[in-house]
Amino acid sequence: MSEVSKFSRPGVAIIGCGAITAVGRGVDALRAALKTNSSGLKPNARFDSPRFQSSIVGAVPPNDFPSGDPAFHLAVAALGEACDEARNVLSSIPAARIGLVLSTTKANIAALEQLAENEPCSDDARRHLQGYALAVDLAAGQGASGPVQCVSVACVSGLVALQQGAKLILRGDADAVLVVGVDHLSSFVVAGFTALKAIDPNGCRPFDRNRCGLSPGEAGAAIVLVRGDLAPSSAISMLGWGGSNDANHLTGPSRDGSGLALAIRRALNASGLQSPDIGYVNAHGTGTPYNDAMESMALRTVFGEKCPPVSAAKGMLGHTLGAAGVVETIVCILAMEGRFLPGTPRLIEPAEGTPAGLMRDPHVVDCLNVVLKLNTGFGGINGALILGHG
Amino acid sequence: MESLANELKVRIIKTLQLEGVQPEQIDDDAPLFGAGLDLDSIDALELVAMLENSYGIVIKDLEAGRPAFQSIRALASFIQAKRAA
Amino acid sequence: MDKIVIAAASMVGEEDVRMARLGTRFGRLDLASQLALVAVEALGVNFDLLPRELIGICLAARAGSLATDFDFWRGRDNAGGPSPTLFAYTLPSSAIGEIAIRHRLTGPNLCLTGEGSIIPEACDLLRRGEAQACLCVFYNVVTPAIAGLINSPAAALAGAILLRLGGNGVRELGENDRDIEKMCRVLCPKDLAS
Incomplete structure (x- = not known):
């Protein structure tokens, strides 16, 4: 039995969020889309090729999308908004005490595509092919000279980046950490998922009985973490987390969901909570037959018949890979602040075996104090994060 | 037919980078998935x-193509049928 | 609190991969995953003696997966499309999956790219009870194709260190033990054909 780590005061609190996604620029746009259960998935107008399945994707709208060095600019947009919201507290923290953790799977892969076609590519864009260099430049741009890390653990990167930010604060290496997740829509990724026949050509339908694949997406998303005692008492905190590996197959999750269930139990233990304490679960919900079935099983294993409300955001945003853990955590934060349970855009008819608490439409609630966020990724990696008020 | 079967074994070993497997070791009727290889x-x-x-x-359709992948013999027959069509 | 101990260390290169006999499917892994697996194998650890669900894996992917990214993208105009197998390896963390599968390790995982330092992160996992042992692995794969792209010399090497809470080992982990590659080079002096 592992030693239980409780999160004692002062803990780690959240004081700013920023996002640029398929539903537009800014957290307000995201909140509006959540309340109307809208989808930002549209036919791919950015690139085309006979080698792709026709794809419905979650692309940042053309007016907001930065074409050169897209990974950098999407991240900067999100960071700018988050740091703006956190300005009051951040301005009182010395630069050397502010760190940055980047979450990305492919960084600025656009540069590889351009170079392969002998197209022009700026030095910065090429430099940002490497996630660490991208992280260093993002930190410098925000005037943060504390520790810098680039996390890359497939689709769980966002949650792990948040954990890393929290750890830097808890062990005293920083007083604030800017956590930013980014991946841009790319021919590279669309071609790859096409090769795996993992894309739903008509757009993903998480947990739906007719689901048959994911929708590639892109986003920049940022969350500012601070030492708990520096945040207002009303701030949302990271209460605990857990990770695990299925140890089963490189691209297919463990069929019984036991790996994800283990990650959830670890997060509950670390938070000092029990399953009935969870008020809402935001699932990974990619829309592939395997992922959603596995997640349903994991939730049943942990919660039995008493599953809390569950929903998924990828029908709105697409699968944003390295940004997913961060932007979907922002969805949870908006839900807690706004006191509503998000729905599952594009879900029409729940498949057999999906959780009883699965929600198609958003619902207003009196309060939402404890939320569980899940992500899983290639390599059998599972992540669970618990957020709480106060 | 035999030479196509053999050619397939060589190609599969190469495509899937199977180590320490010789074409002679692959039985024409052995399953390719689940068991066998x-x-x-x-x-x-x-x-x-x-x-x-x-x-x-x-x-185009993985499910429809499944019978072709039952064994080397099935795959060879499938290819020959397509060539004749 | 138990001391953190270096239980084993290793350093491997392409020659070790060529000589490795790790099963029929070893060939389909990309070079990075092959190096990482061989580095773990070279530790000579008996995982039966450790609780597999409490063994973490921390990976330092120096140049990310860029070499494999390049290989994958080179096949984009094949009639049958680029390789699905290669795509699975266009993630810096794929080696974690291979290590976890081979040794049935279900503990927590972390992968940092670039100059990220994983030894302090492994210590963090151990100190907060998320793991009782941690496999720290670094790999650096820079093929001639990408060397110019990222201004890095060609390289193909990996190393591993197993850290444990308490128990026997090579020596106790020291304050200055932060750079895994440096530690592996010192603990495993070896003529690496470069």
């Missing part, structure tokens, strides 16, 4: 790509 879902996708790259045969 115990290939997995990614291997299936690689073989579909191999069919297109090396034989110009396109499989």
Whole structure:
């Protein structure tokens, strides 16, 4: 039995969020889309090729999308908004005490595509092919000279980046950490998922009985973490987390969901909570037959018949890979602040075996104090994060 | 037919980078998936790509193409049928 | 609190991969995953003696997966499309999956790219009870194709260190033990054909 780590005061609190996604620029746009259960998935107008399945994707709208060095600019947009919201507290923290953790799977892969076609590519864009260099430049741009890390653990990167930010604060290496997740829509990724026949050509339908694949997406998303005692008492905190590996197959999750269930139990233990304490679960919900079935099983294993409300955001945003853990955590934060349970855009008819608490439409609630966020990724990696008020 | 079967064994070993496996060790009727060579879902996708790259045969629907992948013999028959068509 | 101990260390290169006999399917892994697996194998650890669900894996992917990214993208105009197998390896963390599968390790995982330092992160996992042992692995794969792209010399090497809470080992982990590659070079002096 592992030693239980409780999160004692002062803990780690959240004081700013920023996002640029398929539903537009800014957290307000995201909140509006959540309340109307809208989808930002549209036919791919950015690139085309006979080698792709026709794809419905979650692309940042053309007016907001930065074409050169897209990974950098999407991240900067999100960071700018988050740091703006956190300005009051951040301005009182010395630069050397502010760190940055980047979450990305492919960084600025656009540069590889351009170079392969002998197209022009700026030095910065090429430099940002490497996630660490991208992280260093993002930190410098925000005037943060504390520790810098680039996390890359497939689709769980966002949650792990948040954990890393929290750890830097808890062990005293920083007083604030800017956590930013980014991946841009790319021919590279669309071609790859096409090769795996993992894309739903008509757009993903998480947990739906007719689901048959994911929708590639892109986003920049940022969350500012601070030492708990520096945040207002009303701030949302990271209460605990857990990770695990299925140890089963490189691209297919463990069929019984036991790996994800283990990650959830670890997060509950670390938070000092029990399953009935969870008020809402935001699932990974990619829309592939395997992922959603596995997640349903994991939730049943942990919660039995008493599953809390569950929903998924990828029908709105697409699968944003390295940004997913961060932007979907922002969805949870908006839900807690706004006191509503998000729905599952594009879900029409729940498949057999999906959780009883699965929600198609958003619902207003009196309060939402404890939320569980899940992500899983290639390599059998599972992540669970618990957020709480106060 | 025999030479096609043999050619397929060589190609599969090369495409899937199977180590320490000789063509003679692959039985014509042994299962390719689940048992026998115990290939997995990614291997299936690689073989579909191999069919297109090396034989110009396109499989649009994985499920419909499943019987062709039961064994080397099944695959060879499938290819010959496509060539005759 | 138990001391953190270096239980084993290793350093491997392409020659070790060529000589490795790790099963029929070893050939389909990309070079990075092959190096990482061989580095773990070279530790000579008996995982039966450790609780597999409490063994973490921390990976330092120096140049990310860029070499494999390049290989994958080179096949984009194949009639049958680019390789699905290769795509699975266009993630810096794929080696974690291979290590976890081979040794049935279900503990927590972390992968940092670039100059990220994983030894302090492994210590963090151990100190907060998320793991009782941690496999720290670094790999650096820079093929001639990408060397110019990222202004880095060609390289193909990996190393591993197993850290444990308490128990026997090579020596106790020291304050200055932060750079895994440096530690592996010192603990495993070896003529690496470069």
